[in-house]
Amino acid sequence: MDRSIKPDTLKSEFAGSNTKPxxxxxxxxxxxxxxxxxxxxxxxxxxxxxxxxxxxxxxDQDIVLYCVRGGGVSNSVVDALxxxxxxxxxxxxxxxxxxxxxxxxxxxx
Numbered sequence: 001m002d003r004s005i006k007p008d009t010l011k012s013e014f015a016g017s018n019t020k021p022x023x024x025x026x027x028x029x030x031x032x033x034x035x036x037x038x039x040x041x042x043x044x045x046x047x048x049x050x051x052x053x054x055x056x057x058x059x060d061q062d063i064v065l066y067c068v069r070g071g072g073v074s075n076s077v078v079d080a081l082x083x084x085x086x087x088x089x090x091x092x093x094x095x096x097x098x099x100x101x102x103x104x105x106x107x108x109x
C-alpha cells in the first residue's frame with residue numbers, strides 16, 4: 001500500500017465515493033491547539049500516545065492521516081499503523097498541503 005496520498009487525489013476520492021476514509025488528525029497537541037481548523041470529520045489522536053489508541057482504529061477501513069506539513073509525525077505514525085496491518089496513508093504536505101490544494105477545512109471540534 002502507498003504511504004501517502006496527494007491532496008487532489010483525496011479530494012477526488014471524497015467526491016466520487018460513498019465509502020469515506022477514516023480521517024485521523026495526528027498533529028502534536030501544541031500544533032493542533034494553535035490551529036482553528038481540521039479536516040471535516042477528522043478524529044484527533046495524540047501521536048505521542050499511539051500505542052494506547054492504535055488498536056482501536058478500524059481494521060477494515062482506509063485510514064488517511066495528517067499532521068501539519070506531512071513530515072516526521074505523519075511518517076512515524078504511518079509506519080507504526082502499517083506495521084499493525086492497518087491500511088494507513090498520510091496526506092502529502094499535511095493539513096497545509098490540503099489547504100494549499102483548495103481542500104476544505106472545518107472549524108476544529
